[in-house]
Amino acid sequence: MSGKLNCSAESCVHNMSGLCSANTIFIEGNEARTSRSTDCKTFAQKGFINAVTNVVNSNVPGEIRQFVNQDEVVMSPSIKCEAVNCTYNVDQICGASNVAIYGPGAKSSNGTQCETFVE
Ligand code: SF4
Numbered sequence: 025m026s027g028k029l030n031c032s033a034e035s036c037v038h039n040m041s042g043l044c045s046a047n048t049i050f051i052e053g054n055e056a057r058t059s060r061s062t063d064c065k066t067f068a069q070k071g072f073i074n075a076v077t078n079v080v081n082s083n084v085p086g087e088i089r090q091f092v093n094q095d096e097v098v099m100s101p102s103i104k105c106e107a108v109n110c111t112y113n114v115d116q117i118c119g120a121s122n123v124a125i126y127g128p129g130a131k132s133s134n135g136t137q138c139e140t141f142v143e
Contacts, residue, residue: 028097028100028121028122028123029043029044029049029097029100029101029103029122029123029124029125030042030043030097030122030123030124030125031043031044031064031124031125031127032124032125032126032127032128033064033067033125033126033127033128033130033135033136034128035069035070035127035129035130035131036064036067036068036069036070036127036130036136037068037069037070037071037074037075037078038066038067038068038078038081038082038101039070040087040090040099043090043097043099043100044099044100044101044125045082045083045086045087045090045099045101046066046078046081046082046083046101047081047082047083047086047101047102048066048081048101048102048103048104049064049065049066049101049102049103049104049125050064050065050066050104050105050106051063051064051065051103051104051105051106051107051118051138052064052065052106052107052133053105053106053107053138053141054106054107054108055109056107056109056110056141057109057143058141058143059126059137059138059139059140059141060137061107061137062107062137062138062141063133063134063135063136063137063138064125064127064133064136064137064138065133066081066101066133067127067130067132067133067135067136069130069131069132083099083101086098086099086100087099100123102117103117103118103123104116104117104118105117105118105138107138107141109143110138110140110141110142110143111142111143112140112141112142118140120140122140123138123139123140124138124139124140125137125138125139126138126139
């Protein structure tokens with residue numbers, strides 16, 4: 025994906041003011057026909073242990089660029105996606121120009137979903 029990703033899963037360790045600071049995220053849902061059957065497998069609830077264990081998937085240069093460019097989205101993860109029924113899925117990579125992940129109040133990846141999914 026070369027576009028922008030917004031995420032409402034504010035309880036995720038990668039969520040920075042509605043943006044995602046992961047290098048790569050994985051979307052599950054190989055049989056999905058709607059957004060509800062997808063989820064962001066990379067979700068990890070905020071907390072010390074997850075902050076440490078997820079540091080290897082952190083986009084530190086992106087975080088710095090985003091800090092400098094606060095008025096536009098310049099930090100977005102690569103998206104590997106199992107939802108092969110989605111229009112935007114090209115060889116299990118997301119080709120959408122803008123992606124929205126939904127997950128307010130999520131406590132696990134089951135509480136998240138890709139809102140951009142279109143069959
Ligand atoms: S739920 Fe997924 S897209 Fe949202 S911040 Fe976490 S890892 Fe990134």
